Amino acid sequence: MKTLEKPVQQKAGKKSTGNLLTKLIKNQIFIPIAALLILVIFNLIADPSFFAVTLSQNSAGYPVLSGNLITILDNASELVILAIGMTLVTSASGGQDISVGAAIALSGSVVLRVLCGTESRPEALQAPIIVAFLVCCVVAMAFGAFNGVLVAYFKIQPMVATLILFTAGRSIAAWINNNELPIISDESFGYFGNFIPGIPIPTPIFIAIICMIIIALVLRFTKLGLFTQSVGINAESSRLNGINPEFIKFITYVILGLCVAIAGFIKVSRFSTINYSVVAKDIEMDAILAVALGGNALSGGKFNMAASILGAYVIQFLTTTLFKFNVISSALPAYKAVVVIILVILSAPIVRDKIAAIRKKLSAQKTTVKEAAQ
Amino acid sequence: MNLFKNADGSPKRMSDQNLLLTITIAVFFLMYICAVVFLGSGFLKPQTFFNILNENAALIILACGMSLVMITGGIDISVGTLTALVCMSCAVNLDYNGGNVLTAILIALGIGTAFGLVQGYLIAYLEIQPFIVTLAGMFFAKGMTTIVNATQFNVANEEFQALKSTRITVPGMGSYNKLGNYVPAYVEIGVVVALIVVAVLFVVLRWTKLGRSFYAIGGNSQSANMLGINVKRTKFCAYLLCGILAGIGGFVYFLHVGSGSPSHASGAEMNAIASSIIGGTMLSGGSGNIIGTFFGVLSLSTIKNIVSSLGLDEAWWTNITVAAMICLFLVIQSVVLSRKNKAKS
Numbered sequence: 001m002k003t004l005e006k007p008v009q010q011k012a013g014k015k016s017t018g019n020l021l022t023k024l025i026k027n028q029i030f031i032p033i034a035a036l037l038i039l040v041i042f043n044l045i046a047d048p049s050f051f052a053v054t055l056s057q058n059s060a061g062y063p064v065l066s067g068n069l070i071t072i073l074d075n076a077s078e079l080v081i082l083a084i085g086m087t088l089v090t091s092a093s094g095g096q097d098i099s100v101g102a103a104i105a106l107s108g109s110v111v112l113r114v115l116c117g118t119e120s121r122p123e124a125l126q127a128p129i130i131v132a133f134l135v136c137c138v139v140a141m142a143f144g145a146f147n148g149v150l151v152a153y154f155k156i157q158p159m160v161a162t163l164i165l166f167t168a169g170r171s172i173a174a175w176i177n178n179n180e181l182p183i184i185s186d187e188s189f190g191y192f193g194n195f196i197p198g199i200p201i202p203t204p205i206f207i208a209i210i211c212m213i214i215i216a217l218v219l220r221f222t223k224l225g226l227f228t229q230s231v232g233i234n235a236e237s238s239r240l241n242g243i244n245p246e247f248i249k250f251i252t253y254v255i256l257g258l259c260v261a262i263a264g265f266i267k268v269s270r271f272s273t274i275n276y277s278v279v280a281k282d283i284e285m286d287a288i289l290a291v292a293l294g295g296n297a298l299s300g301g302k303f304n305m306a307a308s309i310l311g312a313y314v315i316q317f318l319t320t321t322l323f324k325f326n327v328i329s330s331a332l333p334a335y336k337a338v339v340v341i342i343l344v345i346l347s348a349p350i351v352r353d354k355i356a357a358i359r360k361k362l363s364a365q366k367t368t369v370k371e372a373a374q
Numbered sequence: 375m376n377l378f379k380n381a382d383g384s385p386k387r388m389s390d391q392n393l394l395l396t397i398t399i400a401v402f403f404l405m406y407i408c409a410v411v412f413l414g415s416g417f418l419k420p421q422t423f424f425n426i427l428n429e430n431a432a433l434i435i436l437a438c439g440m441s442l443v444m445i446t447g448g449i450d451i452s453v454g455t456l457t458a459l460v461c462m463s464c465a466v467n468l469d470y471n472g473g474n475v476l477t478a479i480l481i482a483l484g485i486g487t488a489f490g491l492v493q494g495y496l497i498a499y500l501e502i503q504p505f506i507v508t509l510a511g512m513f514f515a516k517g518m519t520t521i522v523n524a525t526q527f528n529v530a531n532e533e534f535q536a537l538k539s540t541r542i543t544v545p546g547m548g549s550y551n552k553l554g555n556y557v558p559a560y561v562e563i564g565v566v567v568a569l570i571v572v573a574v575l576f577v578v579l580r581w582t583k584l585g586r587s588f589y590a591i592g593g594n595s596q597s598a599n600m601l602g603i604n605v606k607r608t609k610f611c612a613y614l615l616c617g618i619l620a621g622i623g624g625f626v627y628f629l630h631v632g633s634g635s636p637s638h639a640s641g642a643e644m645n646a647i648a649s650s651i652i653g654g655t656m657l658s659g660g661s662g663n664i665i666g667t668f669f670g671v672l673s674l675s676t677i678k679n680i681v682s683s684l685g686l687d688e689a690w691w692t693n694i695t696v697a698a699m700i701c702l703f704l705v706i707q708s709v710v711l712s713r714k715n716k717a718k719s
Contacts, residue, residue, distance in 0.1 A: 096505070150701075154708040157657040159449070159505075161704065163644060168697030171690030179690070285509055298503045330524065330636060334517020337510040341496070344507070348500045 028295040031347045032310035035293065035339075039317050043324075050324060055200060065200045068320055076316035077204035078104075078263040081211050082283065083290040083312040085256030087303050092228040092252040093151050094300025095158025096288045099143075100260050102169025104280040107140040107264030109173040112274055115189065116182045125186045137261040143169075144257020145250070152249035166284075174276045184272045193269030204266050211262065215305060225305075228252055232300035286315055289340060295347060394654030395666045397706060402673045409680050416683060420547040420559040430675045431564035432457065432627035432639070434668060435571050437646040437653075439619030441667040442575070444650055446612045447592040447659025448497065448504035452489060452511030453620040454642035458635070459515040460485050460624025462522045465634030468531040475533050479625060486621015487614070489515070494613030498606045504613075512643070519636045526635035538632050542566060564626035571619065576664045588612055592659030648696065649674050652703045656711075674699070 043050040053067035082100055089097050114135050117126030143165060150161035192203050219225040227248050230238040235245040263283075268274050292298055293314055294307030315336075322335050345351055409417040416422055427434075436453045443450045460482045467473035467481055489511055496507045529535070541560035551557050579585035587608040590598035599605050627639055647657075653670030655662030677699055681692050 150704065154705060155711070156704050156708055160647070160651055160657045160700075163648060163651075164697045164701045164704070166644065167648070167700065168694045171693035171697075174690050175694075285513070288505070289509065292503070292506045298505055328520065328524070330520040331517045333513035334521060337512075337514035337517065340506070340510045340513070344502050344510070345496070345500060348502050350500050 028304045029307045029310065031295045031343065032293055032307050032314050035314045035343055036310065036317065039314065039321060043321060047324070050321075058195065062195060062197050063200050064195050064202075068324065070202065072313065072316050072320050073205050073208075074202040075320070076313050077208040078266055078280070079283065079286055079290060079312040079316060080208045080309050081259050081263045081266075082256075082287040083294075083308045084211060084215050084305065085252075085259030086287045086291050087294070087296060087305055087308040088224075088228055088252040089158070089256050090288075090291050090296060090298055091232045091300055091303040093158045093249045094232055094298075095151070096284075096291075096298065097147060097162045097253065097256055098159055098284045098288075099147065099162040099165035099169055100256070100263075100284045100287060101280045101282065102166050102173070103140055103143055103257070103260045104264040104267055104283065105170045105173040105274065105276050106143065106176070107136045107261045108268040108274045108279060109176045109276065110136045110139045111265055111268050112182045112184065113176050115184055115186075120177075120180045120182045121185070123185065125184070125189065129189060129192075133261075133265055136265060137258060140261035140264065141254050141257040144253045144255070144260065147257075148250035148253030151253065152246040170276050173274075177274075181273055181275065190269055190272055193266050193271070204270075207262065207266060211259070212309060219305060224251075225303075229302050233302070287312070290315055293340075293343060393710060394661075394707065395663050395669075398653050398666050398669045398673065398703075402669045402676065405673060405676050405680070409676065409683075413680065413683055417679075419549045420544070421549060421557070422679075424544065424547075424559050424561050424565075426672060426675050426679060427565045427568075428562045428630065430671050431562065431568040432623045432630060433642060433645055433649065433675075434568040434671045435619050435623035435626055436642055437649040437667045437671050438571055438575050438664055439616035439623070440643070440646040441650045441653070441655045441662050441664060442579075442588060442612050442619075443504075443616045444647075444655045444657055445579075445588045445592045445659060445662040446609055447595070448609070448612065449647070449657065450493070450504065450508045450511075450613065450616045450620075451643045451647075452493065452508040452515055453616070453623070453646060454639050454644070455512045455515035455519065456486065456489055456617075456620045457624040457627050457639035457642055458637070459519045459522070460621055461628040461631070461638045462519045462634035462636065464625065464628050465527065465529050466523050468529050468534050469527070474531075475537055478534070478628075482621045482625035482628070483618065484621070486617045486619070486624065488617075489620065490614035490617020493617060494610040497613055498609035516636075523634060524636065526633060526637070528633040535632070537563065538629055562630065564629050567622065567626055571622065572664055572668050579664055584608070584611060589660055592661075594660070645674065648700050651700060651707075654707070656707065 050068050053065055053069055055063050056066055058064045086096065086100070089095075111132045114127050114132040115125050115129070116122050119126070147158075147162050147165060150156045150164070151158045154161075191197075192207070194202065196203055227238070227243050230241070230243060231245045231248045238248075239245050264280070267280055288298070290312035291303075291308050293311030294304060294309075296303045296308060318336060318339060319332065322332055323329070327335060406417065406423075436457065439453060440450060463481050463485060464478040467478050468475075473481075493504075493507050493511050496502050497504045540563055542563070542565075543558040543560050547559035549557060549559070579588065587598065587603045590601065590603055591605050591608050595605050598608075624639075628634075631638065649670035650662065650667050651657070651670070652673055653663065653666030653668070655667060674696065677695055678692050681695050
């Protein structure tokens with residue numbers, strides 16, 4: 001497409017900058033980038049030291065990077081991983097999975113159960129970490145498959161279908177560990193949520209980057225992206241084209257299950273324990289918000305993965321900024337809501353059309369004034 | 375009017391909506407009878423039943439609002455935290471700002487209406503997805519509650535306490551306590567409000583133009599538009615009504631608990647959605663029934679009562695049974711829907 005547009009732009013000459021600007025504004029990724037830029041500029045003006053990154057020694061005596069930027073990248077990791085899965089689910093099924101927070105509690109407690117064996121506070125790990133991770137992946141994917149079957153084959157609205165696990169997930173998580181709070185004392189388990197000795201960057205950032213690379217490769221080299229979008233846009237016509245829409249919907253929920261497993265693993269690794277009723281609370285709302293901030297239609301269809309991921313970082317950036325201004329954590333949602341409303345209003349197609357119409361009117365007036373002057 | 379025959383005298387085939395409603399009511403009675411049979415006399419006392427009503431009056435009102443919105447094909451997840459905001463604002467007004475019950479009621483209605491207006495405008499006229507708008511509403515109400523007051527406190531206002539402890543005895547119902555004294559069954563004021571809301575909404579949905587428009591735009595907004603229904607205004611009305619009902623529900627909740635706390639009514643929106651679904655309202659819009667929602671709330675709370683009186687008091691059993699129940703009803707709905715599709719083709 002780019003090669004086709006180039007000569008046109010050269011011919012148009014003067015118009016090209018205007019076109020480029022409108023193209024940029026029309027581009028989906030513009031919304032999260034603009035939000036991020038506004039936040040960055042706001043922070044720069046308010047307090048430039050916000051962006052300072054320092055190398056200091058942590059409690060274990062290793063040099064680690066610290067600073068708000070690192071905190072944002074670190075804390076956003078789970079959200080980014082969830083946003084990847086949520087984007088696919090949203091695109092294919094035109095609905096959202098609200099059970100991810102409960103599923104994180106569940107997969108986290110599975111990890112702890114496997115690592116602790118029968119005791120609740122073991123001296124040494126009872127199983128290799130990789131085994132715990134794999135078991136947790138299988139369980140989370142099974143729960144994703146449960147949601148997927150309800151949505152794809154029973155044709156139940158995604159939000160309603162996932163309401164079941166939303167209600168039961170945390171309870172099952174508590175039940176898996178007999179309502180005890182197991183604590184893992186082995187240090188190596190904490191590497192995945194904190195720092196690997198000798199590497200100054202928090203591990204979750206690496207895990208998030210690996211996930212992004214994997215999903216980028218999958219979208220680049222398989223038809224997954226194309227198929228999910230076509231199922232989301234019109235399931236019936238994609239069926240006529242030889243795609244199995246039920247299976248595509250089902251598989252997106254299983255992929256989200258895998259994302260949940262990774263996020264849950266990071267989450268328990270951060271603290272080496274779990275609190276069923278609090279862990280990852282409301283993260284499902286943030287994940288859906290990330291998808292929406294990325295400009296993706298929540299009613300399904302086309303999606304832009306990079307925009308969703310940026311959306312997740314925007315949310316975390318906003319949270320950290322608000323913390324920086326001493327907003328108490330329970331009042332945080334109110335500020336978040338105001339920002340979200342402003343963003344969605346600005347990105348609503350109707351508002352955009354109106355703004356475009358006003359701009360056109362203004363430019364038309366200008367030209368008529370010019371002509372009159374000539 | 376013969377309920378089982380069409381106008382021309384042919385036997386009426388039960389519509390899917392009525393079938394779902396019948397299933398809901400049947401399941402509720404079945405559950406209650408099972409509870410009476412297996413759990414003994416506790417459930418036989420009228421007061422047990424009225425206590426379920428007392429505890430869930432607010433949820434009934436919230437679920438009614440939710441059903442309205444769901445019938446139009448939307449969703450409103452802000453009602454739970456909105457309830458908490460209403461409770462907290464009323465509590466602060468009564469105890470710290472020298473308000474009386476009337477101002478508290480006005481505040482409750484005002485907050486509900488304001489939320490309804492803003493959310494309705496954004497959803498109906500700016501065409502933003504309802505989930506996102508009400509999600510923001512939920513966040514906003516949640517944060518505002520802590521900004522109004524961050525800690526829980528009980529309201530001491532005497533006028534309010536008098537209203538809170540007002541009990542309306544139900545004529546002809548009652549039971550004997552352990553001492554052998556006759557104790558008449560009672561309901562709180564909230565229950566009366568809830569029943570009025572249910573009755574009014576039932577009439578509105580069944581016999582008014584607005585009510586029929588809700589079903590029409592939920593079923594197919596394009597053809598509703600072609601029929602001359604103002605889709606945007608109808609949608610706006612649905613969210614406005616849901617907001618006002620959330621305000622009323624919030625006050626009823628406040629009347630029941632008598633305190634303000636940021637953690638009040640947490641998860642009420644999901645309970646309201648679950649009740650609506652159990653009552654046969656579909657999230658895809660176009661079908662639903664207020665009576666069903668009413669029984670949905672009752673079923674949901676009866677099963678919670680049963681689980682806790684079985685001695686499985688740990689919170690997880692309640693949640694797991696509720697989830698199983700939602701699952702059951704969803705599968706029933708799905709089967710009914712597929713039957714309908716088969717009948718069509």
